[in-house]
Amino acid sequence: MRPLSHGDPIRLGPYRLVGVLGEGGMGKVYLGRDNTGRSAAVKVLRPELAHDRHLAQRFVREAETARAVTSRGVAQVLDAQTEGGRPWIATEYLAGPTLDQAIAAHGPLDGPALRALGSALASTLQDIHRAGLIHRDLKPSNVVLTSGGPRVIDFGVARPEHGLTLTTTGQIPVTPGYGAPEQVLGQRVGPAADVFSLGAVLAHAASARPAYSGEHVAAVQFAVVHGSPDLGAVPPELRPLIEPCLARDPAQRPQPASVAAAFAPPRDAHRVWKRGPLADRIKEHEALAEQFATLPGTTAGDARPSRRRFLASLAAGGTVLALGGAGAAWWWTAEESELPAAADAPPADLLTAVALHESPRPLWGPLKVAAPQAAGMLPLRDVVMVAHPPGGLAAYKVTDGKHKWTLSEVSPSAGLLRLTEKLFVAGDDSGNVLAFDASTSERRWSVPADAENLLATAPDGGTVYVQTKDGQLSAVDVTSREVRWTRPAPAGARLDSAALGAAGAEHLVVCTGDGTYFAVGAATGEEAWTVERNASSATAPAVEDGVVYMGGKALTAVDLTSGDEIWSLASESLSSQADNWGPPTIDGSRLIAVDDGGGRVVDKVGGEVTSRFWLDGTEPPRTPAVVQGNTYWVVEGGTSSGVSAFGKPSSEHRDMLVWTYESASDDSGSDDSGSEGPGSEGPWYVAAAGNRVFLMNSGSLVALPVF
Structure with a gap:
């Protein structure tokens, strides 16, 4: 890793460039970071070669050929710009040695x-x-x-x-x-x-x-x-x-x-x-990649470091990555920054200090944006989307909460899913699956699929999985704009509107309303495996690197292809209730899940508990924890007591309760105190992006800062 030098771009598309990974005869490869904090390897054709027609054609061909391969054994293409003066290709940043x-x-x-x-x-x-x-x-x-x-x-x-x-x-x-x-x-x-x-x-x-x-x-x-x-x-x-x-x-x-x-x-x-x-060497690369992705910086109270100071530290061996308070963040100075694309929101600043006895004010809200019973929200690009009363979907700017657009043609009850960095999918009352640009609400395509419930999208954005109105599974192919296959659920599994899904490159995993997990192949929909009644209700699975992680009676890691158990972690609770483990969330090499009121940080590979934090309630939340900045955000007391932020194990507030937000509901829509209030009835919903956490409760939406 080398610092940027004179002539290197600062931003390419949605990617802020922070250093040089390598270079060759045709171009350079930069480490980039998008507005969600995800790292990418951005390959750029040299300026002096960009006007060479043959080399430009080869560069275009590279982007096209790499996009054509969807195997999990290759680095996936995330984005590309092959026209204009500076063609570039962004791929996954793989953490590990060659x-x-x-x-x-x-x-x-x-x-x-x-x-x-x-x-x-x-x-x-x-x-x-x-x-x-x-x-x-x-x-x-x-x-x-x-x-x-x-x-x-x-x-x-x-x-x-x-x-x-x-x-x-x-x-x-x-x-x-x-x-x-x-x-x-x-x-x-x-x-x-x-x-x-x-x-x-x-x-x-x-x-x-x-x-x-x-x-x-x-x-x-x-x-x-x-x-x-x-x-x-x-x-x-x-x-x-x-x-x-x-x-x-x-x-x-x-x-x-x-x-x-x-x-x-x-x-x-x-x-x-x-x-x-060998695994230890891989973990070293993963740790470095995580440090790059979170961009840690100065200790609390320090002035914001300049871009020059950061790059000088990189040139000295990258030691800046291991320095500074974990509760702080490094970011560009206003004088040296480039404005992001009009449709993409810049990340909010991470708080550089936390007063544990004084909760910081929200970025904006709470705003009365939806009916009290409305469920779910999705932040994408420069907006956060929620159900709009009496029907449809509304989008609010993530920077200030101002209303941006409303769509009346979609049915939020069918679900709302991210498809790509720019597009989301929703359903309508007729069962169509529709894709829209998140920033503009422009409809991109529509596929009749008899869809009642959207379950998951494939990691590459090439497939949308749905539950049909007659209780079957369907896969909608995004490229051909057709239904690829429709199949009944495996024997022993009954699909209903409560079903939740997650997809890997080659399989879809679904948890039904009665807690039965099953997996089907992405290509044909054929059953791969079924685990009946692993939970008493629908508990969202998490999928990564060929493994599915499941909550319920136990926190379990299962091979995504075969269904073979890799490890299982029993509850520490003395309660007799069937579901002691809530849905897990993946954070790099760790899982975060709640075991009967106690938060657990678990090693993803071996299943050992490495850290703990404690909640007020005893019922595990049905909403997965959210990871943003240096904190985990977890619904307290099951569904109705607010949302708390806990320090990551790597932060200076390790396992500590940083603060709890309990007052998101306000009929006037003007309360933005963020103080610890009396709480609100009904479930809480949590989502996060761009160093912001969004909470919704009883139809009120609030944006909180991130530590």
Whole structure:
């Protein structure tokens, strides 16, 4: 990580750039942060090359090809701008070392770890090829090891399967030692070329040295075309699995599916990414990424640091990331900042100090915006959306609470879901699923789906899952604007309007009104697994990295694909009620959930309780906790006693109650005191974005600052 220098942009689209991750002949890769606090790797074409038509076309192709692959084994494209003077592509910022870095630090992978690597990479290649593409540059530096497993990056030279290798004078067509013989010779290549590269990568991972070497590039390329791989340091039991991948004849190489099957790892091999020396290195990267995402800064009472001071600290080794009060935040000075896009709200400042005995005032509100029984809200871009009486949807500016627009055509009772960084989806009385621009309320598309309840959207925004009016499941394909499939719920599960869902890349998880959890495949809707009556009522699941986390009778982590239990944490309560655990919330490597009135911070991998905080009530809330700034925001006393903010384990207010907000309801709509009042009847709803927390109770909406 290096600081920005003269000539580097400060902002690209929604991303504020904070440093340089790397650079090459075509451009630079920056670390960026959007208004929600999410980090991204932003790849930018160099200004002097942006007007080169061929290079610009290659850059456009990279964005298009990367978007076409939806496998969880690749870094997902978040956004792109391929026109204008500064084309850029934003992808997930993956926290972890590259494979070559890991091998240099820890030596070759052992048998189970290598099998896990080989199986994962082969499956990812299968997904890439299924999209009609060839990666063409698989090598150790293009594999990032994360806590969720290996991820493939860099689609800069990916081409459709029918593409020829294109080079210019003096340009090496492929990375020496990892490109297939047909690539070295400039011949037509197919998916088998990626299999050769996979074999070379696995040989390197198994032996800590390349399969092909030489004194110079030409010697390495000659060895690839005419020689044999050096597998002498590869464990004997693994050579028969790697050697076929390195056959000079493409027709003699196995298919990726066969490689994935041959490398099928032992049941617990995935733990290599979770525990041990390699996992510790991954956690170091995750911790650094989290520090970047939260932008910690000066201690309470210090003046705001300038951009220059921050970048100078980065240049000195990035130590600023470990300094300063955890309750504070670093942000740009007004003189040096760029205005955000008109449709995107800037993040609110984090409070730099907290007076524990004096609650800070709300940013705005409470405002009477909805009927008392109205449920749910969604902040997105520059607005927060809530149900509008007597029907429809209303949006209020997140910066000052002023009304921005109203939509009468939607039915809020069907649900409201974020689709992308700019779009949300809602339903109407006729069962249509509709997508709108959050900032302008402009309708983008509509699909007839007989929808009664919107359950979830896919992580890539490509699918909307709904419950139909006759109690079935449907998947709406966003690209084709059609219903992809409709199926009844699995046996033993009955869908109703209380059902809640969450989606991974390849599966949808639903919890029904009677607490039964089930998962179906994203492609076909076929049942993957069912856990009957794990709770007594609908309890929202949380999904990340192929694992689903469930509340209810126990806090449980389950493999998203198989339904196998990974770990389970029993309640510490003496109560006999069926549901002691509320819905979990994911915060990096941690889960936050309430166990019968006691908040628990739980290690996501092993299920151990690492920290605790205490609530007034004994009933777990039905609303998941919200993470924003350095605090967790949790509904107190089940549903009707207010919302409290607790310090994160990493903050200076570790596990402490920072303050409780109890007075969001006011008929006049003018009370903005934020003082601890008498409380309000009815449930509380919590949402957060841009260093703001939004609370709604009895139809009143208030925006609170974040610590």
